Amino acid sequence: MPKIKTKRAAAKRFKKTGTGKLKRNKAYKSHILTKKSTKRKRNLRKATMTDESNIKNMKKVLPYI
Numbered sequence: 001m002p003k004i005k006t007k008r009a010a011a012k013r014f015k016k017t018g019t020g021k022l023k024r025n026k027a028y029k030s031h032i033l034t035k036k037s038t039k040r041k042r043n044l045r046k047a048t049m050t051d052e053s054n055i056k057n058m059k060k061v062l063p064y065i
Contacts, residue, residue, distance in 0.1 A: 007061040014050065014058065016065050022050040022058055 015023045028036075029044040050058060 004063045006064060010058070010061045011065060014062060014065065017049075022055070022062075022065075023047050024050050 013024060017023055025047050026044045029041065033041060
């Protein structure tokens with residue numbers, strides 16, 4: 001069997017935690033920041049875990065992570 005290629009775009013965006021979960025950064029923080037509240041922008045800085053509903057697809061695109 002050939003090796004499965006990792007999707008490089010996904011590999012750059014996700015990190016695996018010690019417990020095996022996938023950590024990701026939040027979206028909507030790059031531009032049009034003037035209309036967003038300070039509280040909303042501050043909360044977008046924090047990383048979060050990938051939702052359980054997406055884990056199956058993430059395992060497919062990141063086979064070795």
